Amino acid sequence: MEIAIVGAGAAAVGLLDALAATTAGNPGGPGTTGTPGTPGTSGTSGTSGSITVFEPSPHLWRGRPYGPDLDTVLVNAPPAIMSIRYQDFGHYEAWLGTRGAAHLDPALGQPLVPRALYGEYLEHTAEAAMATLRAGGWRVRVVTQRVTGAARSGDRLSLQTEDGRAHDADHVALCVGGGTPQDPYGLDGTPGFVGDPYPLARTLGQVPPGSDVAVIGSGLTAVDVVVSLAARGHTGQITLLSRSGVLPHVWQRPVGHRPQQVTAERVGALHRKHGVVTLEDLIGLLRAELAEAGEDFDGFVAELLATETEDPARRLRAQLAAVDDSRIGRRVLQETAHAVGPYAWRLLPEPDRLRLRRHFRLATSVASPMVPVNAAVMMRLLDSGQLVLAPGVRKIEAANGQFRVQGDDGERTPDVVVNAMNPPPRAIPRAAGQLATALLSDGAADLHPSGGLLPADPRLHVVGDLAGGGPFITSSILGIAAQASRAAQAIVTAPDAARAT
Ligand SMILES: Cc1cc2nc3c(=O)[nH]c(=O)nc-3n(C[C@H](O)[C@H](O)[C@H](O)COP(=O)(O)OP(=O)(O)OC[C@H]3O[C@@H](n4cnc5c(N)ncnc54)[C@H](O)[C@@H]3O)c2cc1C
Known part of the structure; x- marks a missing residue:
């Protein structure tokens, strides 16, 4: 069997790791930390062939983030939910070992490492998986080329790379990520405009320390920009421009609670019983979870909904004070949004999905919180007045070497504008545009009505944010690991796996 993996970011690492688990016939995967209940993908001992990974970036296995x-660009989540091995919650923590101690977030009591260090974990995991696969008889190689085309040819798929070469495969997994920011205000090429902030080590070098900086967006990337500017000793004004003005929530200290009601098993059981799962069903599960813990569901919901109207600085202060609050409500929502959400989302009727989409900013803010160490910097800058939030932004334009921002509170004229808006989930990344067009015109994939690609051929698989029909919030490592495990399962149990060489 020949497998082609397009892209070498976290999704590809999760897929290689899950494939390696199957060859070793080892249910926990190579080097498992032995977390109880770790399921492996079934049944490929004896299967072998070749795996080719296509990636043009020199930073293999690290993807965009x-x-x-x-060093101020930190992972956004505690170790238990940063494991790229599906359901092995200790895998990343075991790799991190004593290195974690140098990166403890004092409020969270958890190590939050620079994202580049997390990239080393991904690299290590990919290399370990490739070694296991090779020991199991697989040929594994990396082609440092972008994939630009694809077509079905007989019972195989043929990929084309930028250098014009063709590469045939029995299965193709698209792991191309979400891509770089769009340019909604048409500012690309304007001096002083940073269209893609990463790597901040390069882009912030162009920002004069005393300049008036406007950051488009108020999500996690905007937080990265602000915190890194502060660490570089920026003295000028920093303004977060956003339509909603909503900041990410703040992580709370883990309390070791495992959801008992909001679980994939319960959602599956509801689906089997009623043939459908509604938003009311999911709310019922959450209500039951909170009731078991003796917590007030209605109060919790009212508190969440206030995100859309309450002063963001006041909320930030309250949330910093609530890092140690032992109530489980927010913790359950944060974990299950990524662990159960993608599965439940596909079962929801469209009107219920629409209802959730209307709360996109709130949902993103809750499901992807900022880490307390960053929240503390944001609070300090807001308190000193160096950082301000400007909601209700309507227009940003460049004229006569100056930026002009029109918003609810009048006009601003920043010196530098940094785009911190990530593409919405299901957007087709620019780097995969030609490939997606080729798959669509060949009929190997369809566009999902809500965006993203749906494989129309059993030999095509999509792992990550491009997967059509997926949830309306960006995938986390937890969600990506689950998708990768399912894709590995689909590949190794496909009918052609039986006749593998
Ligand atoms: C800035 C940022 C920070 C994040 N931080 C966290 C976090 O701390 N915790 C968390 O849980 N989640 C985080 N996420 C969400 C999620 O973990 C990441 O988005 C994750 O890295 C996605 O992995 P991926 O492999 O799907 O995509 P990517 O990491 O984007 O990798 C895709 C790869 O595909 C390659 N590619 C694209 N097109 C082609 C092509 N045509 N041919 C060949 N290769 C191609 C790209 O070069 C890229 O290397 C973050 C997301 C972002 C954007």
Whole structure:
């Protein structure tokens, strides 16, 4: 069997790791930390062939977020949910070992390492998986080329790389990520405009320390920009420009609670019983989870909904004070949004999905919180007045060497504008545009009505944010590991796996 993996970021690492687990016939995968209940993909001992990974970037296995950058660019989540091995919650923590101690977030009591260090973990995991696969008889290689085309040819898929070469495969997994920011205000090429902030080590070098900086967006990337500017000793004004003005929530200290009601098993059981799962069903599960813990569901919901109207600085202060609050509500929502959400989302009727989409900013803010160490810097800058939030931004334009920003509170004229808006989930990344067009015109894939690609051929697989029909929030490592495990399962149990060489 020949497998082609397009892209070498976290999704590709999760897929290689899950494939390696199958060859070793080892249910926990190579080097498992032995977390109880770790399921492996079934049944490929004896299967072998070749795996070719295509990636043009020199920073293999790190994808967009985890390449070399400033030490202030941190992972956004605690170790238990940063494991790229599906359901082995200790895999990343075991790799990190004593190195974690140097990166403890004092409020969270958890190590939050620079993203570049997390990239080393991905690199290590990919290399270990490739070694296991090779020991199991697989040929594994990396082609440092972008894939630009694809077509079905007989019972195989043929990929084309930028150098014009063709590469045939029995299975193709698209692991191309979400891509770089769009340019909604048409500012690309304007002096003083930073279209893609990463790596911040390079882009912030162009920002004069005393300049008036406007950051488009108020999500996690905007937080990265602000915190890194502060660490570089920026003295000028920093303004977060956003339509909603909503900041990410703040992580709370883990309390070791495992959801008992909001689980994939319960959602599956509801689906089997009623043939459908509604938003009310999911709310019912959360209500039951909170009731078991003796917590007030209605109060919790009211508190969440206030995100859309309450002053963001006041909320930030309250959330910093609540890092140690032992109530489980937010913790359950944060974990299950990524662990159960993608599965439940596909079962929801469209009107219920629409209802959730209307709360996109709130959902993203809760599901992808900022780490307390960054929240503390944001609070300090807001308190000193160096950082301000400007909601209700309507227009940003460049004229006569100056930026002009029109918003609810009038006009601003920043010296530098940094784009910190990531593409929405299901956007087709520019680097994979030609490939996606080729797959669509060949009929190997369809466009999902809500964006993203749906394989129309059992030999095509999509892992990551490009997967059509996926949830409306960006995938986390937890969600990507689950998708990668499912894709590995589909590949190794496909009918052609039986006749593998
Ligand atoms: C800035 C940022 C920070 C994040 N931080 C966290 C975090 O701390 N915790 C967390 O849980 N989640 C985080 N996420 C979400 C998620 O973990 C990441 O988005 C994750 O890295 C996605 O992995 P991926 O492999 O799907 O995509 P990517 O990491 O984007 O990798 C895709 C790869 O595909 C390659 N590619 C694209 N097109 C082609 C082509 N045509 N041919 C060949 N190769 C191609 C690209 O060069 C790239 O290397 C973050 C996301 C972003 C954007």
